[in-house]
Every structure is written in structure tokens, then in C-alpha cells.
Amino acid sequence: MAFPVDLRRCQALGLAGTAFLALGGETAGALPVADLLSPESGRAALGLVGVYFGVVLLIAAWALLGKVIRGPEPPTTRALLMVLVVWAAPLLLAPPLFSRDVYSYLAQGAMVDAHIDVYAHGPARLGGPLAGEVAPVWRDTAAPYGPVFLVIAGALVGLTHGELPAGLLGMRLVALLGVALMAVALPGLARRCGADPAAALWLGALNPLVLLHLVAGAHNDAIMLGLLGVGLLASQGRLWLLGVVLVTLAALVKAPAALGLLAVIALRRHAGLVRATVMTTAVALATTVLATAAAGTGYGWIAALKTPVSPHNWSPTSLLGRVTGRLLQGLGSDLAPLATPVWHTAGLLATAAALLFIWLKLRPGPVYALGLSLAAIAVLGPAIRPWYALWGLFLIAAAAPSASVRHRVAAATAVLALGVLPSGGPPDLAQLVLAVSGGVLGVVVLWQAHQAAQEPALGRAA
Numbered sequence: 001m002a003f004p005v006d007l008r009r010c011q012a013l014g015l016a017g018t019a020f021l022a023l024g025g026e027t028a029g030a031l032p033v034a035d036l037l038s039p040e041s042g043r044a045a046l047g048l049v050g051v052y053f054g055v056v057l058l059i060a061a062w063a064l065l066g067k068v069i070r071g072p073e074p075p076t077t078r079a080l081l082m083v084l085v086v087w088a089a090p091l092l093l094a095p096p097l098f099s100r101d102v103y104s105y106l107a108q109g110a111m112v113d114a115h116i117d118v119y120a121h122g123p124a125r126l127g128g129p130l131a132g133e134v135a136p137v138w139r140d141t142a143a144p145y146g147p148v149f150l151v152i153a154g155a156l157v158g159l160t161h162g163e164l165p166a167g168l169l170g171m172r173l174v175a176l177l178g179v180a181l182m183a184v185a186l187p188g189l190a191r192r193c194g195a196d197p198a199a200a201l202w203l204g205a206l207n208p209l210v211l212l213h214l215v216a217g218a219h220n221d222a223i224m225l226g227l228l229g230v231g232l233l234a235s236q237g238r239l240w241l242l243g244v245v246l247v248t249l250a251a252l253v254k255a256p257a258a259l260g261l262l263a264v265i266a267l268r269r270h271a272g273l274v275r276a277t278v279m280t281t282a283v284a285l286a287t288t289v290l291a292t293a294a295a296g297t298g299y300g301w302i303a304a305l306k307t308p309v310s311p312h313n314w315s316p317t318s319l320l321g322r323v324t325g326r327l328l329q330g331l332g333s334d335l336a337p338l339a340t341p342v343w344h345t346a347g348l349l350a351t352a353a354a355l356l357f358i359w360l361k362l363r364p365g366p367v368y369a370l371g372l373s374l375a376a377i378a379v380l381g382p383a384i385r386p387w388y389a390l391w392g393l394f395l396i397a398a399a400a401p402s403a404s405v406r407h408r409v410a411a412a413t414a415v416l417a418l419g420v421l422p423s424g425g426p427p428d429l430a431q432l433v434l435a436v437s438g439g440v441l442g443v444v445v446l447w448q449a450h451q452a453a454q455e456p457a458l459g460r461a462a
Contacts, residue, residue, distance in 0.1 A: 005064045005067050005068055005071075006068060007065070007068055007075050007079060007083070009064070010061050010062075010064050010065040010068060010083070011061075011082075011083050011086050011087070013057055013060060013061035013064070014057070014058055014061030014062065014065070014083065014086070014087040015086050015087060015089075015090070016054075016057050016061075017054045017055065017056070017057030017058030017059075017060075017061055017087075018054065018058060018087050018088070018089075018090045018091055018211060019054070019090045020050050020051070020053050020054030020057065021050075021051055021054035021055065021058070021090070021091065021094065021097065021212075021216060021422075022054075022090040022091055022093075022094035023047075023050055023054075024046075024047040024048065024049070024050030024051035024052075024053070024054060024422065024438075025047065025051060025094045025095045025096075025097045025216070025422055026047060026094070026095060027041070027043040027044050027046065027047030028044050028045075028047030028048040028050070028051055028421075028422045028423060029047070029051075029094070029095040029096060029097045029422045029423065030095065030096040030097060030098065030099060030100045030102075030103075030422070030423055030424040031095050031096075031423075032095075032103075032133060032164055033132055033133055035095075045434050047422075048421070048422065048431060048434040048435055048438065049434050049435075049437055049438035049441065050438060051097070051422040051435075051438065052418075052434075052435045052436070052437075052438030052439045052442070053438040053439070053441050053442045053445075054438075054442075055208070055212070055417060055418060055438075055439065055442070056438070056439045056441075056442025056443060056446070057442050057445075057446070058087070058208050058211065058212075058417075059208050059414050059417055059418075060442070060446050061087075062202075062206060062207070062208055063410075063414070065083070065202060065206065066202055066410065069196075069198050069199055069202050070199075070403075074198050075198065076198070077187045077197050077198055077201055080198060080201045080202065080205075080206065081183055081201070083206060084179075084183060084201075084205055084206050087206070087211055088176070088179070088211060088215050091172075091211065091215045091216045092172065092176070093169070094216060095168075096168060096216070096217060096218060096424075097212065097216035097217055097422045097424075098212055098213055098216060098217045098386075098420045098421070098422055098424055099213070099217045099219065099385075099387075099420070099424040100133070100134070100135045100424045101217065101218075101219060101220075101424075102168060102171050102172075102217070102218040102219075103130070103133035103134050103135075104123065104134050104135070104138055104143075105149075105153050105171055105218075105220060106130055106133070106153065106156075106157060106164070106167045106168070106171065107123035107126055107130040107131050107133070107134050108123065108143045108145070108150060108153055109150065109152075109153025109154045109155075109156055109157035109167075110126055110128075110130050110154075110157045110162055111123065111125070111126050111143075112150050112151070112153065112154030112157075112297065113154045113157045113158045114126065117297075117298070117300065118142060118143040118150060118297065118300075119142050119143060119297070119298065119300025119301055119303065119304045120142060120300060121142065122138065122139050122140040122141045122142060123138070123139050124139040124140050129162075129164065130162060130164070130167075133164070135424075142300070142304045143301070143304060144255075144301070144304050144305055145220065145253065145254060145301065146251065146252035146253050146254065146255065146301050147252055147291055147292050147295035147297045147298075147301065148249050148252035148253050148291055148295070149220050149223065149224075149252070149253040149254070150295060150297050151294070151295045151297075152174060152223070153171075156170040156171065156174070168218070171218045172215070172218045174218070174220075174222075174223055175214050175215060175217075175218040175219060175220070175222040175223065176215060176222075177222075177223065177226065178214065178220075178221075178222030178223035178224070178225060178226035178227075179205065179210060179214055179215060179222050179226065180226070181223075181225075181226025181227065181229060181230050182204065182205050182210070182222070182225050182226045182229050182394060183201065183205040184229075184230065185226070185229030185230045185232070185233045185398075186200045186201050186204045186205055186229065186394075186397065186398050187200060187201060188233045189229065189232060189233055189367060189395075189398035189399065190397075190398050190399070192233070192236050192367075193365055193367050193368065193398055193399035195398060195399055195400055195401075199397075199400075199403075199406060200397045200398045200400075201397075202397075203393070203396075203397035203400070203406050203409065203410060203413075204393065204394045204395075204396075204397030204398060205397075207390070207393065207397075207413055208413060208414070208417040209386060209387060209389060209390055209393070209413055209416060209417055210222075210390065212386075212417055213385075213386060213387035213390070214387065214390065217387065219387050220253055220254065221254060221387050221388075221390060221391070223250075223253055224250045224251075224253040224254045224256075224257050225250070225257075225390065225391070225394050226250075227246050227247070227249050227250035227253065227257070228246075228247055228250040228257045228260050228394075229394065229395075229398075230246055231243045231244070231245070231246030231247035231248075231249075231250060231260065231264070232247065232260060232263060232264070232267070232367060232370075232395075234246060235247070235263075235264045235267050235268065236267055240264070240267075240268060241279075241283055243264060244261070244264055244279075244280050244283040244284055244287070245283060245287050247260040247261055247263075247264055247284075248261070248283070248284045248287040248288060248291075249287065249291065252287075252288065252291050252292075255301075255305055256374055256377055256378075256391055259355075259370060259373055259374060259377070260370060261280055261281075261284055262359065262366075262369075262370065262373075263366040263367060263369065263370040264276075264280050264366075265277050265280050266366035266369070267366050267367075268280070313382070313383045313384065314384065315347075315379075315381060315382060315383055315384035316347070316379065316380070316384075317343045317344050317346065317347035317380065317381070317382055318340065318343070318344070318382055318383065320343045321339050321340030321341070321342070321343035321344065322339075322340065324339040324340075324342075324343065325337070325339035325340060344382040347380045347381060347382060348380075348381075350380050351376055351377055351380040351381065354373070354376040354380065355373050355376065358372050358373055358376070359373070364399075364401070365399055367395050367398055367399040368395070368396065368399035368400070368401065370395050371392045371393070371394070371395030371396035371397075371398070371399060372392060372396070373392070374391035374392040374395065375389070375391065375392025375393070375396065376392075377391070377392075378391050378392060385420075386416045386417070386419050386420055389412070389413070389416055393409055393413065396409055397409070418435075418439065421435065
């Protein structure tokens with residue numbers, strides 16, 4: 001007998017997972033500096049075990065929900081949206097998890113509120129408690145975000161008067177708004193692309209990476225993807241000019257979304273490629289100028305896109321750069337310092353080649369092409385984080401041409417979901433052992449539940 005699976009059981013199991021995430025995060029999360037516990041603390045250790053126990057339960061609930069969707073009576077999109085609400089609920093008031101980026105957002109918002117140029121200075125120029133919460137590696141780094149997000153962050157800091165708990169809650173609500181826009185856009189995009197709306201919601205919105213990093217981590221990628229998704233949906237109807245505006249606003253949150261303008265042009269090519277290109281470019285430029293003028297932050301974000309990469313980033317090009325540099329250094333070569341920049345340049349060239357291949361040779365549908373392109377940018381770029389995978393995954397979920405594509409993407413998701421500690425810092429051996437212990441405990445509990453489900457059937461057979 002298979003493990004009993006239905007929508008209610010999946011909803012309950014996922015809720016248990018996010019509840020353990022929230023509880024474990026109270027001692028092992030990316031806490032404010034004043035609340036940080038020593039990694040050797042028993043409470044922090046227990047919290048780390050609890051977080052990874054919860055992650056495994058959430059992944060299992062999501063995988064089982066995928067079976068329900070593929071079953072004879074798949075749930076409605078409305079029912080799946082309710083599952084998303086239930087799973088996300090425990091994370092609403094949880095501390096930040098898996099990253100300290102939300103503290104950078106608040107510090108940059110405070111800089112905007114104080115009329116400090118965020119594109120020329122890092123949070124260290126702000127000083128005070130908020131700057132102290134930013135990870136040391138980023139305190140002297142200019143903001144790489146566009147004016148739309150910085151206006152949101154600045155308004156939020158002004159509204160909360162710089163109070164940290166209120167600011168953290170506000171940033172999470174902004175992220176939840178982005179996730180809500182993603183969930184609203186996915187079924188419509190899927191229908192337009194000939195994909196299953198329920199499967200699109202499962203892969204693109206109920207995905208563990210969305211809950212772990214966009215909701216629990218409160219990353220601004222959520223509002224970028226939400227605006228991008230709604231903009232692409234609007235671009236396929238009479239409101240296509242509004243769609244261009246929304247996609248441009250997404251790019252003014254984080255730059256990768258600018259590639260969405262290519263998809264908008266492709267979606268409107270039936271009206272004439274030249275006309276679609278001219279109109280899209282004109283509206284995008286006008287939106288950029290007006291939004292930047294309203295924000296008052298200037299165009300420094302363009303130069304700030306060259307934000308330095310964390311020295312321990314695990315992107316393929318950064319990893320190859322470090323390995324090559326050490327080999328050259330061991331050989332006594334003076335070229336060792338050039339290894340990483342050369343590999344980063346190679347990654348950019350490979351990205352350009354991949355984009356040309358996708359759009360000119362492979363030529364899938366515009367939404368799917370955009371998803372593949374954003375995935376290529378995330379993988380081949382100089383920096384990668386687990387939540388960067390959502391750039392492409394969100395649109396691949398909406399336009400995947402087959403179930404096999406969704407299954408491969410889902411497998412990658414499950415692996416990435418286990419890749420970051422809840423504190424957002426680099427792991428040591430003891431923390432890795434605790435994390436693995438929590439994950440193994442989750443697997444054991446699920447196995448025991450599976451065995452318990454088989455016993456009644458065996459008894460009836462006897």
C-alpha cells in the first residue's frame with residue numbers, strides 16, 4: 001500500500017514543516033545581533049535541528065502534493081492557493097531565515113529616507129543600529145537595486161520610524177505581496193502557454209524555495225517576480241502597454257527582469273515586430289525616467305550593478321576562478337589574481353551565447369524562452385544564491401512543455417532547498433552535522449508514518 005495521500009494530508013504535513021521552521025528559527029535564524037546565540041548554544045543547536053526537520057517535512061508535503069495534482073481528481077487552483085496560505089502562515093511572524101539580506105534592505109531604505117546616496121555609499125555611512133545588523137561583507141557596498149524597490153524600502157522605514165521588528169514585518173508583507181502576485185499570474189500564464197494551471201501553481205508558487213527564501217527570507221526577488229508575472233500576463237491582452245510598465249517596474253526592482261521586455265516584444269510580434277519593438281522600448285524608457293525622477297535616487301543603480309561578489313560564492317564561474325587561482329598560485333604564476341575575473345568574463349560570454357541560442361535557434365514560446373534565459377543568467381553569472389533559481393523556475397513552471405521538464409526542475413528544487421543554513425552564514429562542521437541530523441530525523445518520521453499506514457492494510461489482508 002502506498003502512503004495515503006490527499007490534499008488535506010499534504011496541507012497538514014506542509015503546515016507542520018513551516019511551523020517547525022518558524023519555531024527553530026527563533027533560536028537558529030538570521031536573528032538581530034542582540035538576539036544572536038552562540039552556535040555552540042544548546043538552544044541554537046536544537047533550533048537548527050528543528051529547522052531542517054521542518055524543511056524535510058515541507059519538501060515531502062510538496063512532493064506528495066505533486067502526486068495529488070497528477071491524480072484522477074486534481075485540486076482546483078483555488079484549493080491550491082489556500083494550501084499556499086496555510087503553509088505560509090507560520091512564517092509570517094517568524095524571524096528572518098536563510099539570509100540577512102532583509103537587514104540590508106532596511107538599512108538602504110533608511111539611507112534613502114535620510115537622503116544618503118545608496119549608490120555611492122554602503123550602510124556603514126548610515127551608522128546606527130540598522131547598519132549594525134547588515135552582514136559585515138556588505139556594510140561598505142552600494143545598493144545594487146533599482147529605484148522602485150528603494151522607494152518601497154524608504155517608505156517602509158519612514159512608516160515604521162526605523163523600528164526593527166516593525167520593519168522586518170513590513171518587509172515580509174512586501175514579499176508576501178510579491179508571492180501573491182506570482183500566484184495570481186501563474187494560472188493565467190499557464191493557460192496562455194498551454195500548460196496545466198494547477199501544475200504551474202504547484203511548481204512556481206507552492207515550491208519550497210518560495211516559502212523558504214521569498215517568504216521566510218523576505219527577499220525582494222518576490223516583488224520583482226510578482227510584477228514580472230502580472231506584466232507578462234497583461235502583455236498578452238488589450239492591456240499590453242500596462243504590461244510593459246509592470247515589467248519595467250520589475251526591472252527597476254532588480255535588473256534581471258529587464259529581459260522580460262524581450263518576451264513582451266515576442267508576445268506582440270503579431271502586430272508587427274518593428275512596431276512592437278519601438279512601442280515597448282518607448283514605454284519602458286518613459287517608465288524608467290518617470291519612476292527614477294519620482295524616486296529621486298538617480299541612475300547610480302546602473303553602475304552599482306557591478307556590486308562585488310562574495311568571496312565564498314559557489315557559482316560555477318566563481319568556483320572555477322578560485323580553483324584556477326590557487327593552482328596558478330601554487331605554480332608561482334603572477335596570473336593568479338586574474339583567474340576569477342577571467343572566469344567571470346567567460347561566464348558572461350557563455351550567458352550571451354546561451355541567450356542567442358534560446359531566442360534565435362531553439363525559439364520556444366516567449367514565456368518559456370524567458371524562463372530558460374533567466375535560469376542561464378542565474379547559473380552562469382558571477383554570483384548565485386538558491387533563490388536566484390526562482391527567476392527562471394517561476395516562468396518555466398508557467399510554460400513547461402512537458403511533465404518531464406517539471407519533474408527535473410522539481411528535483412533540482414529539492415536539492416537547493418537544503419543548501420543554506422537558517423542563520424544565513426557559512427556553515428562549520430558542527431552545524432552541518434546538526435542540519436543533517438534534523439533532516440534525517442524528518443526522513444525517519446516520514447518512514448514511520450509510511451509503515452504505520454501499511455499496517456492496517458496488512459492486517460486486513462491477513
